[in-house]
Amino acid sequence: MKWDIRNIQDWGPDKHEPGALIPEAGNARYYKTGGWRAERPVRDEETCTQCLFCYFFCPDASVVVEDQKVVAFDYDHCKGCGICMVECPPDAISMHPESEFTEEGS
């Protein structure tokens, strides 16, 4: 089922599902939590050994893996907790203040 929530910011009391039910599975992906982030993880391609620890430890499933290799962070959902940096065995991940990045915090 596709739940159309495009105008949900304007929904009044009678528009919601009774009991705050969410009738669509997995739609948390539409809720972008990247804006909560104060610091973003940056991975050094050279140092990274592709051990995938960051992927397994990330509590928000924000490490993007393709063909068994880390390719990126999902900055739409990464909250900047830094667990990946702490767990990374070769210290390939560092945290940088969002202010260092010119584009919007995505």
Add this chain to the structure above:
Amino acid sequence: MSSANILAVTGNQAVAQAMKQIDPDVVAAYPITPQTDIVQAFSQYVADGVVKAELITVESEHSAMSACVGSAAAGARTMTATSSAGFALMFEILFVAASMRLPIVMTTVNRALSGPINIHCDHSDSMSGRDAGWIQIYNEDAQEAYDATVMGFAIAEQENVRLPLMNMYDGFIISGAIGPLRPLDTETVQSFVGDAPSYTNLLQPDAPVTMGPFDGLHGWYFEHKVAQNMAMDSALDAIQDTYDRFHELTGRRYDHLMTYKMEDAEVAIVVIGSAAGTARPVVDKLREEGIKAGEIKVRTFRPFPSAEFARVLSGVKAVGVMDRADSFGAQGGPLYLEILAALYQHDVQTKSVNFIYGLGGRDIFPHNIEEAFRTLADAAGGRELPKSRIYLNLKGV
């Protein structure tokens, strides 16, 4: 119905009988006086295979209500029962059940909240939960408790309601004392209750949903609360419709407010629960003396039938509201405050006073109620009523 069908049972036995006939999917409960023998009797029905219900024995009332929430969320018809401290322990989850719009039906056998430690009747338990979002219906005797239990799901499950419902009656006075019961036959009960509606529930693998979610940081909590209140507004009609349907079936008439000799009454008392039965002979006695006395018994407390109150009290000169629970530091007990608001909002100029009685199981005698009526009769004759509470049968005064 013939007199052969009249049983002599306690209030708790009457409710256990109704639960047996309804045979819900799940009962989750924890024992507490004076509720215990409802679930004790029901667990015997389960053990004997008389019912198909799943009985979940839990380690506390917090868990009992939590299990009820899970069960009802899974689409199962769910019942429980509690009293006093047990009610207080499930308090947190009462709000969750209501906000998740789960039509759980619970019996609350009214008992005082400590302290001093007291196991006897007053209404301080359920009255403290009046803002939890549950429909609240108070019953006078075993028959009313039985009938209300049978009617519970029919109200709670209505599409525009979908709210949990609690039925109350007085601990010991009704729960443990034997009175007459005219039960319905099980087929009649089951057809009245009907099939459970198939609302969205958790157990649909092909259509997974999330229930009880976090509302986000700037979400819609406010809108959901307003939606709950809209459902409460709908419940007023849903309850009356169910009462009407029950009347057609059984000949037993129920209303939000049950009035006794109110047609031309000049003085009236408003009362909840078993004391209503104590008061009616007093009304008769005063009528013989020429005092136009009447009684209003409150059945539906949430949603509160305020317009109904305003209508019934519009011709009354003085009303005494009897509360079996107090609200410390407030202008009176919970029932009194509701009625004051109803009178003010509907511009009804009836003099009023609050009688507090029966706390911790203190007896209320006919002469106490007569005393209350005489105060009201004086007020109807022009005398001022006190702004503070009047305590009935309080020691040392």
